[in-house]
Amino acid sequence: MSRTLFHMALYAALALGALGLLWRMAAWFRVRIGPDARAVTPAERVGALFRGAASALFSRRLLHVVAALFLDVLLQRRLYANDKLRWLGHLLMFFGFMLLLLLHALAPVVTVPLFPGYESTLAPWLFLRNLCGAMVLIGIALFLYGVWRRRTRFAPVRGPMAAAFIALLGFVLMTGFLLEADKIASPQAFHRMAQENGVTDPAELEPLRALWAAEYGVAFSDLRQPLTPELLEKGRAVHAEGCESCHARPQSAFVSYPIARALASVAGALDAARADVWLLYLHVFACFVGLATLPFTRFYHAVAAPVSLLVDAAAPKREFSAAARASRRALALDACVRCGLCDTDCSVAPLARHLGNPTLLPSHKLIATGALAGGSLLASGHEDDALRAAEGAFLCTDCGRCTSACPVGLDLEDLWEAGRGDLAAANLPAPAQWVRARTASAWAELLRQGQSAHVLSDPDAALAPLSADRNSFSRCVQCQTCTNVCPVVAHSTDPGCGVDLTPQKVMNLLRLGMRDFTLGSRMVWDCATCYQCQENCPEGIRVADIMVELRALAVHRLGAVRNWKAPS
Amino acid sequence: MTSGRGNSCDVAVIGAGMAGMAAALFAAERGLSCIQVGSGGGILFASGLLDLLGVHPVAEGRLWRSPYAALAALAREQPGHPLARVDPGAIRTAFESFVAALGEAGLAYAPLRGRNRSVLTALGTLKTTFGVPLSMVAGANLLEAPGGRQPCLLVDFRGLREFSARQIAATLGDRWPGLRCQRIDFPGFEAVPELYAAHLARALESGETRERTIALIQPLLGDAHAVGLPAVLGLGHSRAVHAAFEAGLGLPVFEIPTMPTSVPGLRLLGALERVMAARGVRRRHLSSVRALARNGNPGTMTLELDGVPGGERLSARAVVLATGRFSGRGLTADRGGVRESLLGLPVQQPASREAWHQRDFLDPSGHAINRAGLRIDAAWRPLDASGQPAMPRLYAVGSILAGQDWMRAKCGSGLAIATAWAAMEQVADHLGGAGAG
Amino acid sequence: MKYALFLGCKIPSRLPAYEASTRAVLAHLGVTLVDLEFTCCGYPARNVSRDGFVVSAARNLALAERAGLDVLTPCTCCLGTLRHAQVLLDEDAPLRSRVAQALAADGLAWSGKAAVEHVLPLLARLIGTNKGATVPAAAVSVPRTGLRVAAQYGCHALRPANVARFDNPMAPTIFETLIRATGATPVDWPRRLDCCGDPLHEGNPPLAEHMTRAKIADALASGAEVLCTACPHCHLRFDAVQSGAPDPSLRTLLYTQLLGQAMGLPAKSLGL
Structure with missing residues (x-):
């Protein structure tokens, strides 16, 4: 391979990778997630990083950071706790790759100075490289087995860049093994080496060829004498x-050697096709492509995830300043490896499946949160995505299991x-909030105008069967007991935050066939579900149950006429 | 007696109105283990005033000063009336016992005397009753004062639509010259257009609101000898609230019951539930009995409950039916007539639907349908079509019994308490005699 | 005695002391707790989807059923929600078949075998309290004599009574009895059965705060030194409202902590 070409390509790849890294890492200080993040500048966030790093380095927390480096980053303690098989796969990939990088790819700067007499074709290097x-x-x-085994309806979104990462890694490995196998089997390579070493006399060459054919796997097609x-x-x-000083027997290359044997019959053809040359080019340039694109493939997690783990160790979760928190959230978007362990543990996963809304699940929600911060979620044409993301975000129960499960230490x-704050700022708050945008009668008027074309055909039966069945409320005698025992009405002494109707009036509206007038009512939405009304109703009406059902109906029916538009 | 655990008991009481509550209380007081099924919603319509017998005969609308004299007249002239079947001494004991239990549960009544009292209503009318809550008795004292009615201040609250002091004063003014009225804003609720009595009652259980209210009334007192307020002086802790008002104003303070459903109704229900809890009566709220059958096991009955996941089966040695009349759904009326809802027991009723009501809806003698109900034997057991007890250990109490018109006779509580007492005496006799447990 | 412990969403992340003290107290009383892969009880889904709420709840019930265990929860809201789902599954046949279909996808089935219980009634049985008992229970070695405690029942343990099946919803006594069993003195306070305000927190924060503060003021005025809770939602609510104040004056304590103290368990094991 031309050294000039090699070096040009290497430096180009390094430069591209470095620029990409800078670009990606700058996002940690630029991307704003959460209302509090808007109050701090990127400069303040960089400052917070240095302050945080300094205070961690010059305090007892340093011990935590060092421990995290070994246990969390190198040994993947968190992954081990959650999924042993995945941990094994990750450990094999990580250490295999790192050793290859250091001992093989960086041999001239690492292995050669460290091990005098190093030759890639000597023991134990042949074996180690194969290992x-x-x-x-x-x-x-x-990894692929794990992905297949845990395949669910809502698998984490891995995307083409994740596949590219795995494909590239596999490609580098395969070309490496093929290259090694080709070199073992290649008669041409043997003859080139023999010539370089001055073994040209047939009296020496023939016995050597015989030996290399018998014990070193070279696939000569023209051996004249029996061995x-x-x-x-x-x-x-x-x-x-x-x-001998440079060549050990290649059998210890336990992957390449069998391949070489298998290639024996075509070794001549491969030589004729100069396979050693193009395999080398493919192998090396695939590595360079990996290097150049590192910031944009899943390789990037090798940068972002350790940073996240070390930051997590450097400061306990809630001790961050607003600036540091803002950076940490932006970092989270990069550090997430889409492993989906959070999704597996998610408390509302059954609900996500039932509602058919994956954005309840953490790995999907993280992407939506990023899209919201980046603005693409609020672009026109993505209204449905935004509305579903809001539904997912506000059904989260804050159980914290995703945080505990996260192998890269994301908070x-x-x-x-923060994401819910951004949604609220984009006029996408929780239903209990957005219904307040209009009065109950304004909502009823909207419904009357019939803009609810895309409402489910008959959501009542599944959402609000009690309010659809006269028998469940027609016994109401308007005795006001429900109102008298209602703590919400009792505490509505401030007109600024009080309810509009009373439970008894809600029941009356149902009796009058005016259910639409209840859906946006403060009374329905501020019901504390304390069940005093239901417990005390002399007629046995399930008042609180009806209120809760009306909310579910309102989310669907009012949601349909709500006509949310992305802010332009 | 049967132990008080799980699903079995000595007595199952079906119904949680006044009669059911009284039956459960008296069962517990006799040491019988008791499960009571149903919610006490009907009690919310009560005023807290406990009638014994105010009017007899109904057709004449004659008011009685002495309920016991009225009972004696009833026994002479209407021996089939359920109240006439109970010994007056037992009625007195039953009332004392009932009122004492309420007092223990925080709802104090004025000491019962042998006579009926007059109590002011929110309409400005006078109501004849027997047991008067302590918080209302100062009004009765004022009305009955031998030396004429002393000056009195009635206070109401802006926004409490169900109670108008002015209306009461206007109605009674000519007969009570010293009756004045004032309206104040309820502290903390100034911005609320429509007030609900129970919310005010809860608010007054806070010392701060109480003091601010007293301070608002204080300057209005003038020559008043007593202060009348709508019945909002506390809910579960009404005794303390009432005492604080009397102490703060330095005058007798009395409540006037508001229209049902009212705070006194909520108070009575709350107190009765506390009574049941304190006596170990096991309650099955928001449940109803779907079926009642005699068990193969001699001497027990099985009740199947609705409203509970998977249903529930109770086993009882005696069952008391206290399901009320129509509003309590103890009786069901349809084209074919009136029947008892749970077992379809025969109901004593007019021969045809045409005979249910008088021509004049306001006819003072009432309507025949209002006297429909179950016929019972001497041991308070409802009878089947053949005139025999429908079940050996099934009893009936309260307004489901035939031959009474409690609303017009002003004897609702009396009917409930007296019949529950008498029936429970029979239950205890029968169960004791059975010797089980 | 063995139960599947249903912690719900709030306890592990926001109130780990409740988990610690529940485990400590029940271990001391010889109860084995099994951890299953439970998910949300379904409560938050009620505002969006009735089916979604019941499916969420039923999945948990089915997990317990498969393990042959009853469910024990320290959270009154989880109790109410899981029992509510049982009622709906019991009374609504079409819903039942829709839920069965959803559960079948996970290889689960609901038949109603697994019962759901709250920690308080179990404790009442275990420490053998009798109604109206005034002496500390036998298990109590360090009676909390003189401590004036207000019991915060939590709405969903009490109402609706046919669903909750916990105690008399209008006049409950179990919590006070349990307090007496620790040697402490229960306080009668007018607002003891009121809502803590937590469910309104998302939609109407000022109204929610009004409700919570009214309760705290009432308990204080009634002479309580400690507000004793048995639900993470109530507990966190009282702490949150008081945390802004310079001096939180009404201490909150979980019942499992109070009992653990009275049993002489180490403070650390109770999350104190």
Whole structure:
């Protein structure tokens, strides 16, 4: 390979990768998630990083950071706690890859100075390289198996860049093994080396060829003499003189050697096609492509996730300043590896499946939160996505299981809270809030205008069967007991936050067939579901149950006529 | 006696109106374990005043000063009336016992005397009754004062639509010259257009609101010898609130019951529930009995309940039917006539629908349908079509019994308490005699 | 005695002391708690989807059923929601079949076998309190004599009574009895059965605060030193409203902590 081409490509890849990294990392200080993040400037956020790093480095927290580096980053303690198989796969991939990077790719700057007499074709390097490669391949296989095993209706969105990462990694490994196998089997490579070492006399060359055919896997197609012990003995003498110092027997390359044997019949053809050259180009340039695109493929998690873990160790969860919190949220968007462990543990996962809304699930919600911060969620044409994201965000119960499960130490509860703040700012708050935008009668008027074309055909039966069934409220005698025992009406002494109707009036509206007038009512939405009304009703009417059902109906019916528009 | 755990008991009381509550109380007081099914919603329509017998005969609308004299007349002239079947001494004991239990539960009544009292109503009329809550008795004292009616201040609250002091004063003014009225804003509720009595009652359980209210009334007192207020002086802690008003104003203070459903109704229900809880009566709220059958096991009955996930079966050695009349759904009326709702027991009723009502709806003698109900034997057991007790240990109490018109006779509480007492005496006799447990 | 412990969403993340003290007290009393892969009880879904709420609840009930265990929860809201779902499943056959279909996708089924119970009635049975008992229970070694405690029942434990099946909804006594069992003195306070205000927190914060403050003021005026809770929602609500104040004057204490103290369990094991 031309050194100039190699170096040009290497430096170009390094430059592209570095620029990309800068661009991506700048986002940690630029992207704003949460209303409080809008109050701090990027400069303040960079300052907060340095202050935070300094205070962590010069305090007892340093011990936590060091511990996190080993236990969380290198040994993936959190992943181990959550999913042993995935942990094994990750560990194999990580250590296999890192050893290959250091001992093989960076051999001239790492292995050669450290190990005098290093030759890539000597023991134990042949074996080690194969071992590392095999670790990565097994890791990839375990990863793909895991993805297949945990496939659900709402798998985490991995996207083409995640596939590109795995494909590229696999490609580098496969070309590496093929290259090694080709070199083992190649007669051409043997002859080139023999010539370089001055073994040209047929009396030396033939025994050496015999030995390398018998014991080193070279696939000669033109061996003229039978491989007698005498001939091999002669070859061994030649070998000891010129080859042994650089070449161990390749059988320890336990992956490449079998491939080489398998390629024996086509070794000549491969030589003719200059396979060693283009395999090398493919192998090396695939690595360069990986390097250049690192900030934009899943490789990037190798940068962002450790940062996240170390930041998490550097400061306990709630001790962040607003500026630091803002950066941490932006970092979370990059550090998430879409492993989906959060989704598996999510408290409302059954509800997500029932509602058919994946944005209840953390891995999906994280993407939506990012899209909201980036503005793409609020772009016109994405109204349905935005509305579903809001539904998902406000059904979260803040149980914190996603945060506990996260192997990269994201404070997801904080991220969700920030995301809900952004949604509210985009006029997408919780239903209990957005219904307040209009009075109950204004909502009823909107419904009357019949803009509810895309309401479910008959949502009543599944959402609000009691309010659809006269028998459940027609016994109401308007005795006012429900109102008298209602703590919400009792505490509505401030007209600014009081209710509009009383429970008894809600029941009366139902009796009068004016259910639409109840849907946006403060009374319905401010019902504390304390069940005093239901418990005390002399007629046994399920007042509170009806109120709750009316809310579910309102979310659907008023949601349909709400006509939310993305802010332009 | 049967132990008080799980689903079995000595007595199951079906119904939680006044009669059901009284029956459960008296069962517990006799040491019988008791489960009571149903919610006490009907009690919310009560005024807290406990009538014994105010009017007899109904057709004449004759008011009685002494309920016991009225009972004696009733026994002579209408021996089939359920109240006439109970010994007056037992009625006195039953009332004392009932009122004492309420007092323990925080709802104090004025000591019962042998006579009926006159109590002011929110309409400005006078009501004849027997048991008067302590918070209302100062009004009765004022009305009955031998030396004539002393000056009195009635206070109402802006926004409390169900109670108008001015209306009462206008109605009674010519007969009570010293009766004045004033309207004030209820502290903390100044911005609320429509007030509800129970909310004010809860608010007055806070010392701060109480003091501010007293301070608003204080300057209005003038020559008043007593102060009348709508019945909003506390809910579960009315005794303390009432005492604080009397102490704060330095005058007798009395409540005037508002229109049902009212604070005194909520208070009475709350106190009765506390009575039941204190006596270990196991309650099954918001449930109803779907079926009642005699068990193969001699001497027990099985009740199947609705309203509970998976249903529930109770086992009882005796059952008391206190399901009331039509509003309590103890009786069901349809084209074919009136029947008892749970077991379809025969109901004593007019021969045809045409005979249910008088021609004049306001006819003072009432309507035949208002006297419909179950016929019972001497042991308070409802009878089947053949005139035999429908079940050996099934009893009936309260307004489901035939031969009475409690609304017109002003004897609702009396009917409930007296019949519950008498029936429970029979239950205890029968169960004691059965020797089980 | 063995139960599947249903902690719900709030306790593990926001009130770990409730989990710790529940486990400590029940372990001391010989109860085995099993952890299943429970999810949200379904309460938040009620405002959006009746089916979604019941499916969420039924999944948990079905998990317990498969494990052959009854469910024990320290949260009154979870109790109310899970029992409510049982009632709806019981009375609504079409709903039942829709839910069965949803559960079948996870290989689960609901038949109603798993009962749901709150921690308080279980404790009442375990420490053998009798109604009206005035002496501390036998398990109590360090009676909390003289401590004046206001019981915060929590709405969904009490009402609607046919669903909750907990105690007399109008005149409950179990909490006061349990307080007496620790040697402490229960306080009678007018607003003891009122809502804590938490459910209104999202939609109407000022009204919610009005309700919570009224309760705190009432308990204080009634002479309470401690507000004793048995629901994470109530507990966190009282703490949240008082945390803004310079000096929170009404201490909140979980019943499991109060009992644990009275049993002489180490403070750390009770999350204190």
